[in-house]
Amino acid sequence: MKRTVILSAIFMTALFGAGALSVDEAVELAKKNNVSVTRAQITLDAAKRTKNHSWNSISPTASVGATSSIPIDALSDSESNYTANMALSATLSLSLSTNLYTSMQSAKINYESGKLTFDDAVKSVELSVREAFYGLLYEKENIVLQEKNLEIAKNQYTSNLARYNQGRLSEIDVLSAEVNYKSKIPTVESARTTYLNDLDSFKQAVGLPTDEKIELEGSLDDLINLNEISLDSQNVQSSSIKLLEYKLAAAKNTVLEKRFSAFAPSLNASLNWRDQYWYMGYEGTAPDPTKTTSLTLSATIPLDGLLPWSVRNDAIDSAKDSAADLELQLENEKKNLKRTIDSSLRSIKQSQESIKYKQANVTLAQKTYDMTQEAYNRGAKDLLTLQNANTSLLNAQVSLKNETLTLIKAILNLENTIGVPFGTLGK
Numbered sequence: 001m002k003r004t005v006i007l008s009a010i011f012m013t014a015l016f017g018a019g020a021l022s023v024d025e026a027v028e029l030a031k032k033n034n035v036s037v038t039r040a041q042i043t044l045d046a047a048k049r050t051k052n053h054s055w056n057s058i059s060p061t062a063s064v065g066a067t068s069s070i071p072i073d074a075l076s077d078s079e080s081n082y083t084a085n086m087a088l089s090a091t092l093s094l095s096l097s098t099n100l101y102t103s104m105q106s107a108k109i110n111y112e113s114g115k116l117t118f119d120d121a122v123k124s125v126e127l128s129v130r131e132a133f134y135g136l137l138y139e140k141e142n143i144v145l146q147e148k149n150l151e152i153a154k155n156q157y158t159s160n161l162a163r164y165n166q167g168r169l170s171e172i173d174v175l176s177a178e179v180n181y182k183s184k185i186p187t188v189e190s191a192r193t194t195y196l197n198d199l200d201s202f203k204q205a206v207g208l209p210t211d212e213k214i215e216l217e218g219s220l221d222d223l224i225n226l227n228e229i230s231l232d233s234q235n236v237q238s239s240s241i242k243l244l245e246y247k248l249a250a251a252k253n254t255v256l257e258k259r260f261s262a263f264a265p266s267l268n269a270s271l272n273w274r275d276q277y278w279y280m281g282y283e284g285t286a287p288d289p290t291k292t293t294s295l296t297l298s299a300t301i302p303l304d305g306l307l308p309w310s311v312r313n314d315a316i317d318s319a320k321d322s323a324a325d326l327e328l329q330l331e332n333e334k335k336n337l338k339r340t341i342d343s344s345l346r347s348i349k350q351s352q353e354s355i356k357y358k359q360a361n362v363t364l365a366q367k368t369y370d371m372t373q374e375a376y377n378r379g380a381k382d383l384l385t386l387q388n389a390n391t392s393l394l395n396a397q398v399s400l401k402n403e404t405l406t407l408i409k410a411i412l413n414l415e416n417t418i419g420v421p422f423g424t425l426g427k
Contacts, residue, residue: 019213020214020217021217022217022218023130023133023218026130026206027129027130027422029206029207030205030206031122031125031126033206036125040117043114043118044111044115047110047111048111050107050110051107051110061091062090063090064090065089066088068086069085085277086276086277087275087276088275089272089273089275091270091271091272091273092271093270099257099260102253102256102260103257105256106253106254109246109250120239123416126422129202129205130412130422131409132201132202133216133218134409135198136195136198136199137216138401139191139194141220143195145394145401146191149390149394150185156180156181156386156387157177157178157180160173161177161178173382176383177383180387199214220401220404220408221404223407224355226352226411229349229411229426231341231418238418240333241330241334245330251319251323252323254319255316255323258315258316259316261312262313264302266300267297267300268296268297268298268299269295269296270295272294272295273291273293274291275291276290277289341414344413347410348410348411348414351403351406351407351410352407355400355404358396358399359400364396366393368392369389369392369393372389411426
């Protein structure tokens with residue numbers, strides 16, 4: 001009993017004075033604080049930078065240099081005449097290749113794919129937060145049911161003990177009621193402990209200190225009576241399909257890149273300038289300074305691509321094979337998506353029908369318990385029958401809550417699969 005009181009106090013302290021937190025607020029906190037989202041943002045920023053600078057291969061290369069030389073004789077023989085010089089030089093070069101186009105396309109595709117990956121990372125975090133939130137609502141409501149069941153058992157024991165002391169009830173009924181009451185205490189304690197542990201994990205996921213007091217807003221009952229859900233699976237585009245489409249576009253771009261490498265020419269231009277000054281040491285006349293400027297143009301055309309057995313031709317064929325394989329994967333993924341959607345819709349419909357039956361079962365179990373309680377008080381029913389009726393009521397209530405949670409998670413996962421905002425289906 002002492003342990004029960006302590007755990008009950010801890011549980012009430014965790015909720016007393018706590019700040020209200022809705023599921024949408026929890027999602028926003030997670031998006032701001034979750035490490036996975038932050039890491040995905042860094043990756044996306046890098047892909048964007050690469051896309052914006054993908055043209056930089058045509059940026060000219062420039063260099064400037066200066067040289068000076070003095071004959072070593074001047075250091076050992078001060079009487080000798082020597083000629084020293086100083087020169088300045090600059091080079092500007094530029095390369096043009098047909099692969100520039102494929103490089104820019106590759107960076108663009110990678111960025112678009114990166115945006116999709118980032119959105120998937122955010123949605124994955126949101127899905128886990130929403131599932132955890134509703135899971136905590138289920139645990140909290142289960143605690144309420146278990147506590148109510150415990151209170152009923154306690155009242156039965158107290159009532160039977162009073163009737164026994166009045167000589168109106170046998171000792172075996174009192175002992176049975178006491179065992180029934182005390183056997184339910186560990187179940188309540190376990191439910192409270194599980195809730196508090198899961199609540200701490202939830203706080204960590206959304207970026208809140210574990211010692212911060214929060215109260216989750218909402219109830220599973222708010223989501224029981226959802227509308228029937230229907231979808232046209234032919235018009236759904238999931239992120240898995242879009243990601244494969246980006247991979248296929250990248251593979252086709254690779255085929256083009258390999259073809260350019262095997263057959264397309266590359267152009268190079270280089271401008272060189274040099275200004276060299278001469279001077280004579282001690283006596284003598286220095287030669288005239290020299291200045292030179294040159295422009296070099298070159299074109300390179302690969303020829304090994306003309307050979308069917310060449311490495312570059314093999315690279316083209318390998319790239320084609322990769323593209324063909326991705327086309328097969330894409331077609332298969334579309335079939336998998338349709339099968340997944342149809343299966344999810346059937347499961348959701350079955351769960352909604354099951355909820356209707358379980359709601360009726362709760363109503364029936366409640367009436368049965370009330371009638372049994374009244375009959376027991378009149379002495380027309382024994383204690384075991386009353387306890388069985390109470391257990392049946394509890395099981396019906398818990399089963400309804402559990403089925404509701406199953407429905408909520410099924411809808412969340414379907415929304416995640418088809419890429420619509422959470423909370424769209426069933427409204």
